Amino acid sequence: MIVLGNDLINLNNRVNTNTLCRAGIEKFFTPKEMHLLELTGDVKTLACLWAMKESAYKCLVKLGFRKAFSPAKYHVKTSVIEKPLLGEVTYGEHVFYAKCSEDGDFIRAVATNEESRLSQIKSFHICFHGTENKNEAIAAKIKKINHSDPLELSKTDQNIPVLMNKRKTHRLEISMANEGKLYYVSVLPEWFRITNQKVGTGKIAYA
Amino acid sequence: MKPSEANIIDILKRYSFEKGVWKQYSPNMSIIGDLKINSARIVDIVLDVEDRFDIEIDDDSLESIVTVQDIVDVIEQKNKPV
Numbered sequence A: 001m002i003v004l005g006n007d008l009i010n011l012n013n014r015v016n017t018n019t020l021c022r023a024g025i026e027k028f029f030t031p032k033e034m035h036l037l038e039l040t041g042d043v044k045t046l047a048c049l050w051a052m053k054e055s056a057y058k059c060l061v062k063l064g065f066r067k068a069f070s071p072a073k074y075h076v077k078t079s080v081i082e083k084p085l086l087g088e089v090t091y092g093e094h095v096f097y098a099k100c101s102e103d104g105d106f107i108r109a110v111a112t113n114e115e116s117r118l119s120q121i122k123s124f125h126i127c128f129h130g131t132e133n134k135n136e137a138i139a140a141k142i143k144k145i146n147h148s149d150p151l152e153l154s155k156t157d158q159n160i161p162v163l164m165n166k167r168k169t170h171r172l173e174i175s176m177a178n179e180g181k182l183y184y185v186s187v188l189p190e191w192f193r194i195t196n197q198k199v200g201t202g203k204i205a206y207a
Numbered sequence B: 001m002k003p004s005e006a007n008i009i010d011i012l013k014r015y016s017f018e019k020g021v022w023k024q025y026s027p028n029m030s031i032i033g034d035l036k037i038n039s040a041r042i043v044d045i046v047l048d049v050e051d052r053f054d055i056e057i058d059d060d061s062l063e064s065i066v067t068v069q070d071i072v073d074v075i076e077q078k079n080k081p082v
Helices: A014-020 A031-040 A043-062 A115-120 A134-146 B003-014 B019-024 B039-053 B059-063 B068-079
Strands: A004-010 A075-078 A085-091 A094-103 A106-112 A122-127 A151-155 A161-165 A170-179 A182-193
Touching: A004 A043, A004 A182, A014 A043, A014 B039, A031 A043, A031 A075, A043 A075, A043 A085, A043 A094, A043 A106, A043 A170, A094 A115, A106 A115, A106 A182, A115 A182, A122 A134, A134 A151, A134 A170, A134 A182, B003 B039, B003 B068, B039 B068, B059 B068
Parallel strands: A004 A170
Antiparallel strands: A004 A106, A075 A085, A085 A094, A094 A106, A122 A182, A151 A161, A161 A170, A170 A182
16 A cells, blocks of 8 residues: 655744754654754754654554654654755664655655655645635645545544545545644545445545 | 643643643543644653653653553553562
């Protein structure tokens, strides 16, 4: 099964920069990752590494993993020279391929378990100010980008977003992250047949 | 409520920006899913709990923390006499 995960960090939010600058932050990164921070001297490096780890964690949850996120167990192998930052995130025997980009104060990462799919992922931001239906608005935007039939966005019991066609026969692989009202949505524009739908719930069951 | 749970709630509330979720509070609520705490706050919560209870939360223990009760359990486990 092809899965994707994403993450968004707003470094303009002082809470985030304070967190990444806290004494003890090294506990959540490997020594090699902390060495990358020494090379760049930039808190954005840590934010990128964190976002890549969390994106990989979201992939792992879709594959059936039910434990909580323990960042130091996710090892990022990357170079700090390339931009966007490309790298592999490993958790035990699992390998995920991740990309992290900076846009001003925003750090955005995506990860997938199939390297060839990484460049195919389409991502966008969407901001919600009121009581609009977020799922409907996101589904409508993806429909427009993907030139597809109407889509329906829901969530599984594990809070995993699921984007299906109206007939619920096929789905697009999607991941969402948010910083307050700002949502970061990533989609793999490839239809997957739904084979493991929970009868009567209208929801698909990830592994 | 155990004293440790009250202390944990005190720590979690520092990083919880949707105050309404606490009206329904139960120790089995998940920290990220139910209490709507941003996952990046894991760093702050772990470091604050370690400071408050003078313990170290290792990587395996961190993986077991989904709910408020899980934090209580980890603290009790760490404080057990060997």
